[in-house]
Amino acid sequence: MHLEAPVPEIKVPIIWVLGGPGSGKGTQCDRIVAKYGFTHLSSGDLLRAEVSSGSPRGKELTAIMERGELVPMEVVLDLLKEAIIKALPDSKGFLIDGYPREKEQGILFEKNIAPVNLVLFFDASENTLVERLLGRAKTSGRVDDNEETIKKRLHTFNTHNDQVVQQYPDKLKKINAERNVDDIFAEVTTYLDLLVA
Template sequence: MKIYIVESYKSKLRFVFVIVFAFWMDTKRFRIQERTLNIGIQAPIDSSKKPIVWVLGGPGSGKGTQCEKIIAKYGFTHLSTGDLLRAEVKSGSERAKSLTAIMEQGGLVPNDVVLELLKEAIIARAADSKGFLVDGYPREKSQGIAFEQAIAPVSVIIYFEASAETLTKRLLGRAASSGRADDNEETIKLRLKTFLDNNQQVLDQYPDKISRINAESSVDAIFEEVQKILDPIVAAPAIDSSKKPIVWVLGGPGSGKGTQCDKIIAKYGFTHLSTGDLLRAEVKSGSARAKTLTAIMEKGGLVPNDVVLELLKEAIIARAADSKGFLVDGYPREKSQGIAFEQAIAPVTVIIYFEASAETLTKRLLGRAASSGRADDNEETIKLRLKTFLDNNQQVLDQYPQKLKRINAELSVDAIFAEVQKILDPIVAAAN
């Protein structure tokens, strides 16, 4: 009877402990969310300098073997949430007691705790690490979103892709020698279904950052593909944008960003870069690339983004020694261009978005049409241009919440520039 009472008492204590811990986590979650709403929040690390790679793949995909090869070549720090949880439980900390109580009750460890362990591990190793290899995480869409908000944007997601038949065959082969209880056919099918259902949400969330690799090739052939992905990422950026700020200036047609660019150049001495100007200059140069561009444009085709990016990179490198910073006008126009720019050139320092209503932009453009005679300033064309801009631009804005600064472009020219200076003055001071 005494034993029953003691065990019952212990069980109740554990239950109360779990409830209290859950309440504490809800409070902590609210505080984390509250902090991430602050646009100016400082990420624990700069993932453009210390790449963060999520490595995903089903059980039996061989990602463990590839992680070992990545670590050997690139010196990345390997982080596994399972390893972090086991290490924390062994530590005997207060959090370890909470985790033990949850697991003894058969509960799932809250994602906030897992995220906090990842964040602490990354901060602790940030000074010496060359990059971070996050193995098998995130397992679902919400975890990926929370990771980028609390820690830093992922640099690239490597997904080792193999058919369910191949994965099942490999796991059954492993079972024959390992004796693992979870390698029977029924359990394997359940594990694969759970993985595929959740993993697809993650893949759909990050179409521009995913690099898929056929995991049914040989180990060496797979690693050759891995190197094609990682080599450009670990290469040094074209310039150090902490010393030579890079500013993306965005705004719809008629937002007045051209006028503001003139004022920024006059005050700060930044180099102004417009992809349109760069393309026209290249076509006039008569180079071999110019001939290719001319042929594309004569057929009404779009110039490949790789070419535009190369022109931007060449222009930035050519002016890097003498420039005080770079003002990239009207670029990127879509999310994938922004990601490619940061990978190939350098991280953007700040994004200034001159924001005005569609009504205001239309009115300004129609007013300009009356005096300029521009063929693309009629109302029908204006509406189409605005729709195209807004659809693509929103993806860019959503990609960079921490670097984005919005300015009301419906104010006077001087009032707008006063806001611009509030953004750029501290950046320029820090660069000097």
């Protein structure tokens, strides 16, 4: 384990943002940041930044990804932890986007960083997500935006996400992500207003 440095006490809210690919959680995160001044941390962005930094750890990650293997949980946790510590002096709260992907990651995060205050789950049916992602594929040119791959990604997401969601019944807010962006955000603000009050 790499988690040597203790994390200073975090007195601002920590929110996990969950939702399948295409659930619109990125859009909602942008709005939350604009309104509440929270720090948005995406585990995927942190990994990509580390890889492009060319650091020894980045090179190690590149090799893992090229072999098509999953990045070890501890590495993702380390990157999140470092980003949180770095932003802590000025942050009003943390939006952790796309993490935890599975139950064990959530347990490790709470043990090594801090307890989570709120879990926002943007929930949409598989049909809606497939439709949205295929719509996006027309303009994105992303290789993983074809129907077969999309269904695989959604299946993987749902399998693990169910376990995460079941673990935090008291902190979980399940949000219907099939509605328009404004209605969804209006619901989000009702939860966040209570949290920052």
